[in-house]
Amino acid sequence: DAGITQSPRHKVTETGTPVTLRCHQTENHRYMYWYRQDPGHGLRLIHYSYGVKDTDKGEVSDGYSVSRSKTEDFLLTLESATSSQTSVYFCAISESGREGGEQFFGPGTRLTVL
Amino acid sequence: SQQGEEDPQALSIQEGENATMNCSYKTSINNLQWYRQNSGRGLVHLILIRSNEREKHSGRLRVTLDTSKKSSSLLITASRAADTASYFCATDVPAAGNKLTFGGGTRVLVKP
Numbered sequence: 001d002a003g004i005t006q007s008p009r010h011k012v013t014e015t016g017t018p019v020t021l022r023c024h025q026t027e028n029h030r031y032m033y034w035y036r037q038d039p040g041h042g043l044r045l046i047h048y049s050y051g052v053k054d055t056d057k058g059e060v061s062d063g064y065s066v067s068r069s070k071t072e073d074f075l076l077t078l079e080s081a082t083s084s085q086t087s088v089y090f091c092a093i094s095e096s097g098r099e100g101g102e103q104f105f106g107p108g109t110r111l112t113v114l
Numbered sequence: 115s116q117q118g119e120e121d122p123q124a125l126s127i128q129e130g131e132n133a134t135m136n137c138s139y140k141t142s143i144n145n146l147q148w149y150r151q152n153s154g155r156g157l158v159h160l161i162l163i164r165s166n167e168r169e170k171h172s173g174r175l176r177v178t179l180d181t182s183k184k185s186s187s188l189l190i191t192a193s194r195a196a197d198t199a200s201y202f203c204a205t206d207v208p209a210a211g212n213k214l215t216f217g218g219g220t221r222v223l224v225k226p
Contacts, residue, residue, distance in 0.1 A: 004156075031212055033213075035216075040218065041218065042202060042216045042217055042218040042219055043157070043202070043216040044216075045213060045214075045215075048212075048213060050212065058213065059215075090156055090157070092156075092157075094212065096212060101162065101212075102147060102159040102162055103157075103159065103214060104159070105156030105157045105158070106156050107155065107156050108154075108155070108156055
């Protein structure tokens with residue numbers, strides 16, 4: 001998976017608890033992304049980062065925050081998890097510049113919010 | 115609504131047959147990409163076609179792009195059981211800041 005790891009790989013939590021998912025890369029790519037994948041919706045972008053401490057919202061950012069203090073780590077936080085955030089979360093990286101190029105995906109984190 | 119939408123949603127073929135799936139999108143693009151996802155795994159990039167290209171090949175994959183119709187097709191020739199996966203198109207839109215928008219995917223089952 002192109003030097004990308006996600007942790008944890010599986011998590012079960014309860015409604016209202018905070019959850020942090022970690023994406024770690026060893027490729028030194030500038031761009032990092034968090035997606036969620038749900039049946040019938042394909043992949044939807046939550047947040048992305050275009051550099052250390054530079055982040056922006058994606059299509060479905062409500063209820064999520066991110067941080068990137070180092071090139072290699074991109075954290076996704078659910079401040080207060082809800083059942084609607086049960087999903088599979090994928091991190092991706094890209095080194096492309098102005099024009100979007102291929103993205104490399106991590107193995108995913110399956111999150112269940114009870 | 116999604117920028118890219120694949121058709122059909124599911125496809126079942128015999129090993130050795132060709133598989134064709136289509137992607138339609140709504141706005142102008144820089145490029146269009148195809149990804150494969152095996153069950154329970156992350157997506158893997160297959161091929162990228164730029165807006166000024168009409169056809170591209172990679173091994174048993176052939177991608178076409180028709181910007182006038184805002185559509186693309188992915189052809190897998192001589193399919194194998196290992197091609198069983200979901201296939202997604204993704205579009206890169208000008209001024210979108212290096213973000214991709216994915217379609218809902220086509221599930222392909224190749225029967226041995």
